[in-house]
Ligand SMILES: NC(=O)C1=CN([C@@H]2O[C@H](COP(=O)(O)OP(=O)(O)OC[C@H]3O[C@@H](n4cnc5c(N)ncnc54)[C@H](O)[C@@H]3O)[C@@H](O)[C@H]2O)C=CC1
Ligand SMILES: N[C@@H](CC=O)C(=O)O
């Protein structure tokens with residue numbers, strides 16, 4: 001049978017990994033796909049560097065539009081990143097009737113509704129396993145393996161760079177900036193690493209998973225984002241003393257009031273498996289009404305793990321190419337006319353437990369004032385510890401609360417910060433049990 005011709009756009013960390021995997025496992029891949037999957041043409045601005053990565057048998061061009069417009073290319077692989085030229089290229093590929101495989105979560109979280117609509121009209125596939133949690137086949141699991149379930153919530157460590165940084169900070173007391181540089185060197189970080197550390201990248205991935213889990217359109221603009229760049233080492237340490245690990249968690253949950261869609265540093269009980277997922281590893285917990293709780297764990301970034309997902313998509317697309325478009329798995333798991341525009345809850349309507357750290361100064365009655373203000377806002381305390389002495393002005397009070405709506409906590413924090421006996425800002429982190 002005639003080989004399937006692949007056109008690769010972007011021969012960087014992941015693109016180089018894709019060339020390696022296609023070459024290394026060529027025989028097994030064609031036995032699975034039923035025909036040879038052949039990298040025919042690749043594009044990178046620096047043609048010489050691309051040539052070194054893809055080898056002499058592949059045509060290398062500088063202009064990626066040559067790839068999407070090439071008459072012999074069956075599947076286009078977009079590994080450039082971003083949502084400017086990548087969007088133009090993907091839409092052009094679709095318009096040309098070519099199938100697309102991409103690892104670009106930003107592109108899909110922000111423009112996915114438009115891209116999938118165009119692909120639907122043209123009867124082509126847009127496959128994106130690599131876009132969420134790198135090598136973990138979470139898209140396949142959510143879209144196909146769990147399709148019997150009403151998915152209630154899912155939560156994950158879905159940014160390898162942040163998890164790598166948090167792990168090195170906790171285990172080695174390393175500096176944030178040094179660890180970030182190491183993550184960049186290892187090819188984990190985005191072109192702009194603020195996307196990793198400020199929660200954007202996790203928000204993109206969470207938006208995509210929420211769409212597939214609940215059958216809703218992409219709503220990245222409504223995703224709450226808070227990253228790890230302002231986390232202080234002492235809060236990681238205090239959390240640990242209280243039996244928790246701090247992780248950057250993306251969480252989406254259906255509630256009667258609406259859908260929660262939020263990314264933020266989160267205290268997780270240390271005896272939970274997900275609290276022990278370290279380094280560049282990712283993990284996603286999914287709660288379905290029939291299956292119960294499932295945990296998917298694996299490498300979330302890096303050349304070969306991400307290439308593993310890209311090439312799996314190439315195999316899938318190759319197998320399904322000749323199928324009637326109506327018989328393929330829908331892009332977002334639900335039939336396109338069955339997507340429902342559920343409301344995303346604003347963050348202050350979300351219910352969670354909280355970790356509060358308060359800097360107390362030497363004034364009588366400070367503890368009584370704080371507990372009174374919490375009680376007045378309907379917040380009950382699960383644990384309270386004092387670090388240092390109030391008498392010498394160095395006391396920090398750490399409080400863990402029971403579950404309460406966030407706007408009540410915001411009100412209590414504002415009142416606590418206004419006390420003469422409290423200095424500076426109250427540190428607030430959310431806590432989740434992730435077992436219900
Ligand atoms: N690095 C990782 O571990 C993972 C990356 N991704 C996603 O994969 C995509 C690619 O990421 P990386 O390989 O890490 O990035 P990279 O920066 O290593 O590679 C991108 C390549 O595209 C090339 N490029 C940029 N503009 C171009 C243009 N106009 N024409 C031709 N080539 C152009 C660059 O020269 C570079 O070689 C991104 O969407 C990223 O979010 C997804 C999962 C994991
Ligand atoms: N920058 C991302 C790469 C994978 O998506 C991460 O660190 O997880």
Ligand code: NA
Pocket residue numbers: 129130131132133134135136137138139309
């Ligand atoms: Na994946």
